[in-house]
Amino acid sequence: MAAATPYKMRIDGMDCASCALKIENAVRRLPGVSDIDVSYTAGTLVLRLDEDRTSARTIAEKVKALGYRPLDTPAASSLQGSAKRERAPWWQDDKGRLVLGTGALFMAAFVLAAFVPAWERWLYTAAALICVVPFARRALAGALAGTPFSIETLMSIAALGAVAIGEAEEAAVVIVLFAVGELLETVAAGRARAGIEALVDLIPRMARRRRKDGGEAEQVPVDALAVGDVVIVRPGDRVPSDGEVIDGSSEVDEAPVTGESVPVLKEIGARVYAGSINANGELEVRIDRVAADNTIARIIHLVEEAQESKAPTERMIDRFSRWYTPGAMVVALMVVAVPPLAFGGDWSTWIYRGLATLLIACPCALVISTPAAIASGLAAGARQGLLIKGGAALETLGKVRTVAFDKTGTLTLGKPQVTDVIAFGNDEASVLARAAAVERNTSHPLGQAITAAAQARGLVIPATFGGSVATPGKAVTGRLKTGFVSVGSPRHAAEQTAINPQVRDAIAGLETAGKTVVVVLSGKTVEGLIALRDEPRPDAAEGVRRLAERGIRSVMLTGDNARTAAAIASRLGLEARAELLPDAKLAEIARLQGDGPVAMVGDGINDAPALAAASVGIAMGGGTDVALETADAALMGNRVTGIADLIALSRATLGNIGQNVAIALGLKAVFLVTTLAGATTLWMAILADTGATVLVTANALRLLSRRAMK
Known part of the structure; x- marks a missing residue:
């Protein structure tokens, strides 16, 4: 048996969550298929497939039978890179042709009925029965594939029921309006996808x-x-x-x-x-x-992956919709049967009202309310250099109560400069050269700054034997010709040897000036001190201020000494927690989470554990691999103000979702009341659902025009 292989297929015509659910249910029944992920927002089907049990062609045929068009055959290579799908004019699209065809049949029946009034009922009946065939075929295919309660099922039952009670004209109108609604969904979904695909044109x-x-x-x-x-x-x-x-x-x-x-x-x-x-x-x-593999291609790929993932609210609505549609059919059946059986109502009248209830119950607007907003929010963020990896992260950002910042490379530029070298015994050049020997191959900003300073002064850097060993948060140690030398924090030095008052006073003076001090130890002897200073980013204070305006607490978590941390924190206007080793940072984040969700902002390398432990991790990166691959979100522009923009975008998206749900359920509630009162016709019922879907989608697309605050 062959091993399961990842496959990805692009699908045209899959423009709502109900479409995605039908495809998922159908493909899930095939042998050798697993890890299915269907995204209507990205228009993709991703899965793992054992081709010895089910072929890729079988999957394509199954998708086609449901009324959708596979744009390409699944292939492992399709998981790499991004492609922009070509878009034909709406009248050349399958759904566009269906609108024109159903509309033409309805108009033909209307014109002929004007000339031959006696044939009116039969003309509209013929038009309705012909027009309902494509939808009934899709409803049957969906039922056989595991989705008996689809949108097409509701519409087909309503249309055929209307024909049966002599309302063939309204049945024909319902079918035409439903086709128009599907076309509008396609156009709207295309606009949302174009928000990301437009990035392809940048290359x-x-x-x-x-x-x-x-x-x-x-x-x-x-x-x-x-x-x-x-x-x-x-x-x-x-x-x-x-x-x-x-x-x-x-x-x-x-x-x-x-x-x-x-x-x-x-x-x-x-x-x-x-x-x-x-x-x-x-x-x-x-x-x-x-x-x-360039930055734009990877951004597109990551945002597509994010759109394929489901936010908590979207998953909740998906679960609700699985029960909603069959429940709605039961309610419609009760509307039909209860009044005539219990109160002697007219069967024809209540069948009509039951069919209208069935049309009003179509869940399109409800199931599209959340994914449409999430997709637009993710696309809007990508345009602003705010890369968010999924709906869950986008939702969580809007609920954040505290933002925890790393210091070096996050609130500061991450490019410290050596400001002072103090020698105790040897000369300053020797202290700097020996420290550079130990730090020469380190990736830490302080170590790189020490090495750069030694090279800038033209010093001869001694060789090390066996390389250097780093103790995270404490020191880097290497073996030179004269013995072991370590470069580390004053706290580490105090653990290794007794620090005399002269050295302690020198350290205190440098730290009071807002400088970071490292101690150069030769064995147990303090050879000297090296002081460095890393200036805050130009927008750091502004970024912290914007968060405070939104009622969000900002805290700096750093392994640096308390004096340096306090000096920087006072300049930026935030709290500071200093001298934290990696495990202490995790404990501090856990403590902060007691007050609500916490966002951790770091450089994506040294802060990886803290980024993972936080409610949502945000990487500063300016387009580096770390910014794209680490954490739940990345600030491509390396701007601290981007944190506030992320949170503002999330809150706008959450607000948009609330508005969409209110629109979807509110319109249904109003039309349900008018239907039971006998004021709603069948065509008004389907127009209510189509109208709600269009309103919800248009409202979600407003997020695409959102810009970062300046």
């Missing part, structure tokens, strides 16, 4: 690649670029793929990736991202990511 189709032989640059398709190729990006051109500037200087508009509207100066050594626009100077860029 140019061609690039100017420098020839290996040094000749004039050649025009090549972007897909042909390989890692290591050098491309020429002229003023006004879009960067074809991620890479590093190796020559030239220019301002680059990175708004498509980071949401940052101010162009960024790019010089030799700077990173540039696919889709960003070169403003005024020519750049030579060495490509380090192929087209299918």
Whole structure:
């Protein structure tokens, strides 16, 4: 037996949650199929398949039998990259042709009835019976595939029932209006998908690649670029793929990736991202990511994955809708039977009202209320450089009561500079050089700053034997020719040896000035102190202020010393918890969660445990792998103010969901009352459902025009 393989299929015509449920139920019955995930917002079917038991062609045929069109055959390769689906005019779409066909039949019956009034009933009956066939066929296919209570079932029963009681004209109108409603759903769903697919247009189709032989640059398709190729990006051109500037200087508009509207100066050594626009100077860029793996492609892929995942509210409504439709059919049956049997009512009248109740009960507007808003919110966030990985994270952000920040690289620039070197015994150059030897291969910002300072002074850095060993939150230790040397926090130094008053006073003075101090130990002897300072990000204070305006508490969690933490916290206007080892950060987050959901903001590497422990983790990253792959959300623009934008977007989405549910249920309640009172016709009943669906979808699409606060 072959192992199950991941497959993904794009599906056209799947434009509501009920459509997705029908496909899921049908595919679930096939042998060898598992891990099914159907997303109407992304228009995709993702699953794992054992092809020895069920072929990919069988899945495509099953989907087609339900009335949907597979756009491609499932293939493992389809999980990589993103493609923009071509959209035909609405009248060339299957649902558009159905609207035109049903409308034409109804008009033909109307015109002929005007000339031959005696045939009126039979003309409308024929039109209704012909028009209902496509929907009845889909209802039957759905029932056989495990979804007996579908939208098509409700509509088909109502239309056939209307014909049976002599209301053929209304039956025909109901079918036409239902077809129009389905078409409007398709158009609306297409707009929501276009919000993400439009990002594909940001990548140019061609690039100017420098020839290996040094000749004039050649025009090549972007897909042909390989890692290591050098491309020429002229003023006004879009960067074809991620890479590093190796020559030239220019301002680059990175708004498509980071949401940052101010162009960024790019010089030799700077990173540039696919889709960003070169403003005024020519750049030579060495490509380090192929087209299918560049930042824009990965953003699209991650947002599509996020849209495929279901938010808690959406899952709740899905569970509710599974019982809602059969329940509605029972209520409609009671409307038909109870008044005539119990109170002597007219059967024809109450059958008519029962059919109207059946149409009003269509759950389209309700089941689309949440996923439409979630999809629009995710797309709006991606346009602003706010990458949110799923509806659950988007919902949680709006309920956050506390935001916990890491310090280095999050509230600060993450580029500390050595400000002071104090030697005790040896000279300052020796202290700095020996510290750089231990820190040379570290990824920690403080260690990199020490190494950079030694190199900038032209110092000879001693060799280490066996590399360096890091103790997280404490120190880095390496073996030099003269013995073991460690570079660590004053707290770690105090655990290793007695600190004399002179050293303690020097440490206190530097920390009071808001500097971070590391102690250089040779064995048990303090050789010297190195002080560094990392300045806050320019927008850090503004970001904390915006959170406070929304009633959200901000807390800084750092392993740095209390004096340095207090100095930075006072400048930014937030609380500080200092000298926290990684496990202490987790404990602090757990304590904060006692007051409500907590968002943790970090750089995505050192703070990974804390990001995972928080209610929602947010990574600062500016387009790096860490920002895209770690935590529940990422700020592509590296802006602290983006936290407030994330929360504002989440709250707007939650508000939109509430409005949608109120619209869907409110309209149904009003029309149910008017139906029971005899004031609602069949065509008004189906128009009420179609109208509610259109209103809910249009309301959700408003989120696409939302912009970050400035």
